[in-house]
Amino acid sequence: MALIGVFDSGVGGLSILDEALRQLPDHDYLYFADSANAPYGEKPPEWIAERSLAVCQSLAEAGCQAIVIACNTATAEAIQHIRAELKTIPIIGVEPGIKPAALQSQKGLVGVLATEATLNSDKFNALLSTLPRDCQFIKQAGAGLVPLIESGQLNAPETAALLAQHLQPMRTAGIDTLVLGCTHYPFLVPLILNQLGSSVLIVDTSEAVVRQLAKQLEAHRIPSEVAGKRSVLLLSTADGARLHSMAMQLLRSNMAELSIDFRTVGLDPAALCR
Numbered sequence: 707m708a709l710i711g712v713f714d715s716g717v718g719g720l721s722i723l724d725e726a727l728r729q730l731p732d733h734d735y736l737y738f739a740d741s742a743n744a745p746y747g748e749k750p751p752e753w754i755a756e757r758s759l760a761v762c763q764s765l766a767e768a769g770c771q772a773i774v775i776a777c778n779t780a781t782a783e784a785i786q787h788i789r790a791e792l793k794t795i796p797i798i799g800v801e802p803g804i805k806p807a808a809l810q811s812q813k814g815l816v817g818v819l820a821t822e823a824t825l826n827s828d829k830f831n832a833l834l835s836t837l838p839r840d841c842q843f844i845k846q847a848g849a850g851l852v853p854l855i856e857s858g859q860l861n862a863p864e865t866a867a868l869l870a871q872h873l874q875p876m877r878t879a880g881i882d883t884l885v886l887g888c889t890h891y892p893f894l895v896p897l898i899l900n901q902l903g904s905s906v907l908i909v910d911t912s913e914a915v916v917r918q919l920a921k922q923l924e925a926h927r928i929p930s931e932v933a934g935k936r937s938v939l940l941l942s943t944a945d946g947a948r949l950h951s952m953a954m955q956l957l958r959s960n961m962a963e964l965s966i967d968f969r970t971v972g973l974d975p976a977a978l979c980r
Contacts, residue, residue, distance in 0.1 A: 708733045708734070708771045708772060708923060708928045708929065708930065709733070709734045709735070709736060709768075709769050709770050709771055710726065710730075710733050710734070710735050710736070710770060710771065710772050710773070710774065710919070711735075711736045711737075711738065711762075711765035711766075711768070711770030711772070711773040711774070712726065712735060712736070712737045712738070712773075712774045712776050713737075713738045713740075713758075713761050713762060713765060713773060713774070713775055713776060713777065713780070714737075714738075714739055714740070714775075714776040714777045714780075714889060715739070715740050715741070715743060715744040715745055715746040715747075715777050715779070715780065715852075716739050716740065716741040716744035716745070716852065716855075716856045716890065717739060717741070717855065717856055717890065717949065717952045717953075717956065718776065718777065718852070718855070718888060718889035718890030718891075718893075719737065719739070719774075719776030719777060719889050720737070720952065720953055720956050720957060721776075721889050721890075721892045721893065721910075721912050721956075722774055722776035722800065722889055722912055722915055722916065723735060723737055723776070723938075723953075723957070724912075724956070724957045724958055724959055725912040725913055725915070725916045726774070726916050726919065727936075727938075727957070727959040727964075728916075728958075728959060729913075729916045729917070729920060730916065730919065730920055730923070730930070731936065732930040732936070733930060733936065734936055734937045734938070734939075735936075735937070735938045735939070736765065736768065736770055736938075736939045736941065737938065737939065737940050737941065737949075737953075738761060738765060738941045738942075738975075739940070739941065739942045739943070739944070739949050740757070740761060740943050741856060741942050741943055741944035741945070741948075741949065742942075742943035742944040742973060743757065743943065743973075744852060744853070744856055744944075745779075745821065745852035745853060745856075746777060746779040746780055746821070746823065747779045747820075747821025747822055747823045747824065747847075747849075747852065747888070748821075748822065748823070748849075749779075749823070751783045751823065751827075754779060754780060754783040754784060754823065755783050755784040755787055758775065758777075758780040758783065758784035758788060759784060759787060759788050759791060760975045761975045762775070762788050762791075762792060762797065763791065763792065763975070764975035766792055766795055770795070771795055771926075771928050772795055772796045772797075772798065772919060772922060772923060772926070772928065773792075773795065773796070773797050773798070774798045774799075774800075774915065774919055775788070775797065775798070775799045775800065776800055776889050776915075777800065777889060778800050778801060778802060778820060778821065778824045778887050778888050778889065779821050779823040779824050779827075779888075780799075781799030781800050781801055781829070782801070782823065782824050782827035782828075782829040782830055783823065783827060783829075785797060785799040785829075795926075796919075796922035796923070796925070796926055798915060798918050798919045798922060799915075800889060800911060800915050801829065801830070801833065801887075801911070802818055802820055802824065802830065802885045802886070802887035802911070803885050803886075803909040803910070803911040803914070804816065804818060804833060804834060804837060804843065804885050805833070805836075805837060806909055807883045807884075807885045807907075807909045808837045808838060808841040810883060810907060810909070811841060811881075811882055811883040811907070812882055813880065813881075813882045814840055814841045814842060815841075815842050815844070815879055815880055815881045815882060815883070816841060816842070816843050816844070816881060816882075816883045816884070816885060817843075817844045817845075817846065817873070817876035817879070817881040817883070817884040817885065818843055818844070818845045818846065818884075818885045818887050819846050819848050819872060819873070819876075819884065819885070819886060819887060819888070819891060820845070820846075820847065820848065820885075820886075820887025820888055821847060821848065821852070821887070821888055822847040822849065824887050824888070825845050825847055825887070830887075842879070844875055844876050844879045844881060846872050846873070846875055846876065847872075848869075848872050848888060848891065849872075850868050851865070851868060851869065851872070851888075851890065851891070851894070852888065852890050854868065855890045855893055855894070856890075858951075858952060858955070860893055860894065860897075861897070865894070865897065866897055866901075869894060869897055869898065869901065870901055873898070873901055873902060876902070877901070877902060881902075881906065882905070882906060882907060883906065883907045883909060884898065884902065884906055884907070884908055884909065885909045886908065886909065886910045889912075891910075892910050892912065893956060895908055895910075935963065935964060935965040936963070936964055936965065937964070937965045937966075937967070938953075938964050938965070938966045938967075939966075939967050939968070939969075940953055940966065940967070940968040940969075941968070941969060941970075941971050942968070942969075942970055942971070943970070943971055943972070943973050944970070945970055946968040946969040946970035946971075947968065947970075949968060950966065950968040953966075953968075
């Protein structure tokens with residue numbers, strides 16, 4: 707049985723945790739939400755890299771045998787350094803699915819909704835440069851969406867209005883495919899489809915990320931047998947009870963089959979190990 711760490715700036719990584727619980731049910735999970743510092747997408751790259759490394763180091767010290775960086779911004783800015791520092795355990799990141807989107811788009815018009823930090827990162831732009839030039843990408847930073855999702859306002863008029871503003875350039879361009887470049891955004895899919903139409907293909911990489919996690923667990927020969935209920939520990943630097951409430955709202959997994967605990971931790975990631 708493995709303890710798998712899942713790390714995000716807030717509740718967005720619950721979309722990855724939910725998929726992990728579906729694909730890899732025979733493991734325990736430790737979910738760390740750095741909600742006191744969310745959103746990461748508006749922070750300086752140096753801060754993101756330093757903070758992400760500190761969190762992952764603490765997850766490793768807490769006994770995690772694999773870590774999923776369920777944050778596009780943290781992946782873009784920090785994953786290479788984290789892998790260099792934590793050589794003995796698999797580190798899985800997330801990135802916008804622009805390659806599969808380019809292959810699947812019938813019109814060659816793809817929207818990318820992501821954080822400013824992700825869109826400006828060297829990692830994202832290096833990937834973009836490898837894709838066919840006959841595919842046009844309409845990139846849009848979803849400024850302001852993460853705080854609204856963090857506060858539970860998924861269906862609020864304010865959220866719908868801000869989302870409509872961000873999607874307008876894509877609607878005008880006539881995209882047929884939309885890449886969700888932030889793990890928070892899958893929770894807005896009903897609103898997105900309502901605004902863009904159900905014919906638009908939504909590309910979310912959650913399934914692919916967890917498939918990669920499964921491959922890495924197998925490659926590192928990490929066992930998957932679990933005795934009794936699987937455990938999920940939810941940690942938040944802002945409000946553990948609120949994170950638990952959001953998890954109960956957002957996770958589609960059968961929560962009755964899980965032993966769930968939660969707590970608020972200090973801003974020092976080392977508190978994970980206490």
